[in-house]
Amino acid sequence: MMNDYATDPILLKPRNPVGILGYGAYVPRYRLPATEVARLWKGGDGEGLPIKEKAVPGFDEDTITMSIEASRNALKRAAIDPKDIRAVWIGSESHPYAVKPSSTIVGEAIGCSPHIQAGDWEFACKAGTEAMVAAIGFVGSGMAKYALAIGMDTAQGRPGDALEYTAAAGGAAFILSPAEEAVATINATFSYVTDTPDFWRRPQQNYPEHGQRFTGDPAYFKHITEAGKHMMQAMNTTAADYKYAVFHQPNTKFPQRVAGLLGFSKEQYKTGLLSPVIGNTYAGAAIIGLTAILDEAEPGDRILLVSFGSGAGSDAMDITVTDRILERRDKALKTQDYIARRTEIDYATYTRMRGTLTMR
Amino acid sequence: MEVPRHWRLKKQRYALVGEVCPHCSSKIFPPRDVCPYCGGEAKTQFSFSGRGQVYSFTQMTNVPTGYEQSAPYTMALVQLEEGPVVTAQLTDLGEQHVEIGMPVEMVTRKIRTDMDDRGIIIYGYKFRPVMQA
Known part of the structure; x- marks a missing residue:
């Protein structure tokens, strides 16, 4: 295998330089402390927990609603006509529908449809950057002026599993543009x-x-x-x-x-x-x-x-x-603003919010 | 199944898209193509800012079919800064106390699902306490 990366052109670089025109984050309001998961499943053993707490989506939130808010933040910073965005690509492993694109709903809500490429990307936790790299190619080739790439999830872990401590909700949206306009x-x-x-x-x-x-x-x-x-x-x-x-x-x-x-x-x-x-x-x-x-x-x-x-x-x-x-950065809510907005919940509220209580 | 109705209302529900009257400049929501203030034809689209304040509110404990999962919740009449009053759920309240005059902003959220887990997910506007400084 060729290993001389200094001379071999392995880097992905578009013909026209590309950058980030606007970016936006979203984190839901609710937090489940890791000690709550330990209390239920480990007899209260709070030793060596992987994180302090995780963000949990409200009853009315999913990857689509969170993508809409992150994209609106990105649009505020980009200050462009949403119609100039030619692709809405969402990377997630928690798309609300098995069949029906999240991206069409997000595109409609932020006002970029109908002249867009739209699609949902899946590559576990890399789906967001995968969408970004594709958007860089789409803009860098000159096919599109702007493209929106999103990585967003409402992750789930099996109750009691190691992943339950950390599987959280949140993400970010990026509008890719020619480099000369970018932040x-x-x-x-x-x-x-x-x-x-x-x-x-x-x-x-x-x-x-x-x-x-x-x-x-x-x-x-x-x-x-x-x-x-x-x-x-x-x-x-x-x-x-x-x-x-x-x-x-x-x-x-x-x-x-x-x-x-x-x-x-x-x-x-x-x-x-x-x-x-x-x-x-x-x-x-x-x-x-x-x-x-x-x-x-x-x-x-x-x-x-x-x-x-x-x-x-x-x-x-x-x-x-x-x-x-x-x-540009002060034109929308900052990531730390969302992190500071915080309501702690207990495990019972968490199971209700995640819809794991069967109502009928 | 009410798919056609939800499809027809998507623009106003997702993003508070209403109308502005070309005759008297009134902002109209929900859109109805005839200005309720001057009676003239009004078909020009207008996107509301989403900012407003609580005009009145009530707590819902006995909720309509389809809304059980989120009960109890707060319903409000929200006066938009452009004038019209809309009825909507308040969300993301946490421990925040609701009062008349409280500034709120629009967010697009899940309202309910049609036909339980098999139907479409209906998204639309709700309001939350203003986060912007």
Whole structure:
């Protein structure tokens, strides 16, 4: 296999440079503390919990409603006519319909239909960045002026399973545009994908299965380090060239450890590390971290993002913030505004909100 | 099954799209193509800002069929900043106390599902306490 990434053009770069015109986040109001899950299933043993608390969607929320709000935030920052958006692509593993696109409803609600490409993407927790990379190609080829890519989830874990502590709700939306209009330029992307059965859900099943410890080294760590390492090698950068780094965050420890493996310090990853207080938002996890970074970053700051989706794969993105961030970011609610809006719930309320109580 | 009705109402329900009267400039919601204020024909689309305040409200404990899952909930008459008053559920209240005059903003949420788990999901406007500073 060709390994000279410095000379081999492995990086994905569109013919015309592309960037982020507007971005928006969404986190629902309710929080389930991890101690509540431990109280019910571990006899109150609160030792070594993976996060502090996770975000839980209200009765009336799903991937579609949350995508609508994140997209409206992105539109406020982009300040464009929604009709100029030519694609609405939503990455999620919790689309409300098995058959009927979430993207048509979101497109209608934000006023971009009918002249759009619309589709729902599925790649476990990487579906959001997969949609972004496609949108970069769509805009960078000149086929579309703007494209909307969303990663959003209302994730479910089997009651009592390790995933129940962390499976959360939230995500982010990005309007991709020509780089000259953008608040952040996407310098390149690079992906690393293999067939790795670390986590899956078969049709008609309510809850996913996972390969226990197999989800760590051969899946999460292997794919993120490969994508991140090769991206930096091909871009001729080191961790020191980036002000911020953000990774897929299924819990608190994994992204901290993978940051260390790639040479990043706490100073670089802390702004984008939201899983301790909102949980694992699956397709939204890495990219909502990116929105929190864009809320604070200064022009010229460089960001490395690496997502991870089970099955398995990682998309790495090398991003540089532009001057336009300063005039746009205050035009919509910030990610930390949503995190600060918080109502704690107990396990009983949680089961009711998630619809697991059978009414008839 | 009432699919055609939900399809017909989607624009006003998803995004508060009403009308503006070309004769007297009144903003109209829900859209009805005839201005209720001056009687003239009014078919020009107008997107409401979604901002308003609680004109009156009540708590629902005995709820209509299809809404059991979210009971109890608060229904409000919301006066939009452009004038019209709409009836809608309040959402995301948490422990927040509702009062007349409280500023609210529109969000698009799940209203209910048609035919239980087999039918379409009906989305539409609700209002929540204003988050914007």
